[in-house]
Amino acid sequence: MFLLACVLLHGTCLAAQTTLDLWPGVAPGSEHWRQHEVVTRGTPLGTVVTNVVTPTLTVYLPDPAQASGAGVIVAPGGYCIALAIDREGNEVARWLQQRGIAAFVLKYRTQEKREPGIPKNLDMDRACRYGIADAVQAIKLVRRHAKAWGVAPGRVGIVGFSAGGMVASGALLQTDAATRPDFAALIYGAPFGAMPAIPAKLPPVFMAWAQDDPIARDAVATFHEVLLKAGTRPEAHIFSAGGHGFGMHIQGTSSDHWIEEFHDWLQAQGFLQRARPPAATPHDHTMPD
Template sequence: MRKIILAAAAVLHLSAIGEAAAQQVVNLWPGAPPGTEHWTHRERVIEGTPVGTVVFDVSTPTLTILLPEPGKATGAAVIIASGGAFVAQAISLEGFSVAERLRERGIAAFVLKYRTIEKNFEGVPPMNMDSVGQYGIADGIQALRVVRSRAAEWGVRPDRVGMIGFSAGAMVTSAALLQADSAARPSFAAMMYGAPFGVMPAIPSRLPPMFMAWAQDDAVALAPILRFHDALRAAGHRPEVHIFSGGGHGFGMKRQGTSSDYWPDAFFHWLEAGGFIPAPQPAGT
């Protein structure tokens, strides 16, 4: 049976990984987040869904910091934005499970819990994604500021702070990537089966390194993903692209027996090639 719990206990129930690895949770904004001071909905979490633990009705955005062991730390950091159409977030499948893989490779992981609109309806009706996503996007950009401002405290390099987003989280990531202030952009950005889902933003002529991945049988987001990829190419960019034959939408850290199971390996190789993390040393060296 699904169990609904209040936000105050959310961190304890995100996953066994989250329990073991979470070191600190910080609020993104000093005081009420700008633009939603009037929000009154209370955060809730549902466990045991087909995509693991899901969080709804987020009005207080946070970062959960999961740092690697000091001897493994590479100085790189990744802010993780899970998906859920801006009404929910698959916080275990696309958040804490991803964070654990990053920590294993010496990468500091910051699980972003961004604002979502109140879920007082059944299903996911047609929505203006630019409107409902504006608060999550603001939180993603703020998360970059917070991590860089406290980089020394958390043992990361400000020039190696990247983002990875899944589905709606990829829209958050792409907006941070495309923002007008080039100095505030992530050092690298990975968009997993997601893209700008509303009006296509302007594509700057210079952008940080980009990684994109999706499955050919994605029945949810394939059209906007391809549109975004085409827009990047038309603007002269060459993102790293991995197109899997199967995996569907929202594969996250699922093990499905498809080639999409191995996207983390491709992502780590890409980070190595870009000089953001070192390649693993052979045993005995």
């Protein structure tokens, strides 16, 4: 069941469909998880979610009259132990929705958080593997409902932030090409564990990070080089400042405009080209005699 809500943005009421479970029943691999999801509001990052056991999609559909046919799954970051669901999720989705792009915020499964802060010796490959499985499932789900949601099945992409970028890259690098997204955007995110194998003929990739990011800069730059050596030509935007986790936070740096540049890239790649209605024929009864 879809629960409808109205989000007010710049004076316009935009519909958001929420509480769409990602998997039918318990998500595979977490059948014995017993942690309880925690939602913490009012943090410096906005709302943060931890201990996610049941992954969901929050669906933001644009006005059908403005819909481009593109769909973007949004994967927030947080070391795969938490999700910055506002700055790197809902705020991104609303921005895309207002510009005719269907957006789907992925609340993916996270490793149980038992203590404050980041666990020492965190194994990112282990922590993010469930998020990667959820991202692949989200791509399948959006394609399955593409017609109902006004999305072209061949224009389903994913954007991930920080650890969400690792989740997005995991979907991008699937060995089965049919399960990959049609494009991927990695925002200060990349594989933070062992470097995966790079398949041939990957979909288009957009990357953005800041030079003063002490957390992700080196890993993202390394992944960029690995993609280049594998024959992929990712578009890279390297900002002089912005730090880590800038998301939709306005700081007065050039990184504030990453999402406009992502939008321009989508346009240049042809993902935002609205389908034209078929040309009328002499036998078209809508034509005047």
